[in-house]
Amino acid sequence: MFASSAYAAASVLAHSFGSTLKKGDQVLLSAMESDHMVIPWRVAARKWGFKLKVFRPDMTEGGEFAFGEFAGMVSGNTRLIVFQHACPVFGSFNPLNEFMEFATGCGIPVAVDATHSLPWGKVNVQQLRCDFLLVDCGAIGAPRGSTFLYGRMERLQRLPPVLGGEDTFEQFYMGKLKVKLARDVSNWASVPERFEVGLPPLAVGTAVATALREHERNMDSDLIARGEQLGAKLYLELSSNPRLKVYGNAMTLRIPCATFTVDDADEAALAEQLRKHNTFIDVGSHGSRVAHKEELQVESSLRVCLDPRIHTLEDVSKFCHVVEIALKELDG
Template structure:
């Protein structure tokens, strides 16, 4: 893909995002915090507004027109997710508030009921807290043992060590697809194949991959996969769990209440059929409908096109950051065409604390993230309390990268001048 072709994707989509066309501190906004949350196109905002202004009603429970429209649109999103990730059945898609809740659902419903003392759970040192703490809680409750895959010299998933950790004791492998700090793309298909040979289940945290590349759960052959709507152009408060049908059928409900029941007696109840047995209470209806609009939007662009453009952005970002003195970048370098890693860069400066960098960049209208990015154990391994992170999406431009790197250079030069 040529630079001119790549630029057309941002040129074609930026007008769809109202929030991008504003000034911050008197400067045009450069939004580079997409790994934390993405911005929302007008189609998504309008879908949410339309639900509340035209169709607001509870789903599944009413026969009147508003309830019927709301239910059709709400359940329609489930079908869109099926197509988006190539699931086999709509009953394999469970709506959750976010990916954290989806992982907790698996941890409590499956983990607490299937794992016992001595069973082993394999995670990696790069896991987001949401794919770490639930398994710590399961281990504390059941006596299961946590094992951790470390990093290679290039700060990628140590596949060789992973192979050495696998045994007949391994019952679960739960791993992030794309690290939100290192940007590395983990070989989740190969990870899953080896886990399944040991009879273990596999959960994939796809929060940082679903918005940026095609995902096919049948090809990955994962047992569970979790996604977060707000990172893929949808509102906050909506995510989903994919699970293989037979596995979900075997799992008890996570929460009790309305919607998840078939019949209730004073002293007993029976569960509703999948997927509703995992969806207790009134759901985030408008947010789910808007998630459907976001999926439509992404699929209209094409996930391959998004991935290709972000490869070019990644190549350009790393090329420009190489000109900034005193930076340490974390995670693997991109390949020559920008592929091989996510279009984000976590870094530290030898002269300026990450928080100071972010504060002064904000004065130039540039929004980046600083902190531990919900990967405290990884940061301790890297011997850093905080890193700065610039993360890109398909509506970002090469000119925005230029602005970011120029502002970053100016900021570092400023601190160096006052430090003598």
């Protein structure tokens, strides 16, 4: 199905899947998920009464997820695992294959958010073996918020509609006639009609399809490798500055992004100073406010993202040098 935002798509999955759960059932969610995944699942847990369990990264190891801790949290009551393919805060790909093998062995479905991995590579659903996949395609050229939600047919056929629409149910009954409730499986429309209310978002679907075709055509193995090299060099050079706290670690496969905070300086002030050098980076929580406040315990951070199509390793060194200059200027 297509949606006008990642929040909308995640909400459909959270409330549809959540409505099938009962008290005592659990959904396992990583602590570093983007807000568009965290908030819908928290709302659904409050509404439907299931338990939302959070598995956290080891911050002493640069935010790496420990497989042992994750496996220890899975129980006979775990009904779904929600996990990012790549974490923009740590600037790295997550060990999804290891997690998927474990979940598959336990018979637990997995929902993957590939919003932050698709821009830097290709996402093969068959290789991931996930049951649900959500991607906001704004970062690959589609209009901002253009999102699709994929699900395995055998999984989607078990899920009820979330909202009522003309094509959501096979038939309606009014007054004293027999009432068909939403939980009556025989009355649900086929997939994907049961999840679409009114006219489908045709513009979003067209934009997503165009962006995906263009991305598939341009993204080759050399470009993917270049992005990994940029990400590794960016992390190492920023980490060499003792005033910067760069999240993540050098041992993981990195995307060409880095998130960092500054000791004894305001992040917004540094971002403003960098603008004077024609260097523009993001300041804020970058769509991960919950992760910033609850896990990193900071209000905001700085994030730089490079494009392997235009940036070089030399550009990384230039950027890090400009950061040093801007910090000295702030010190007066």
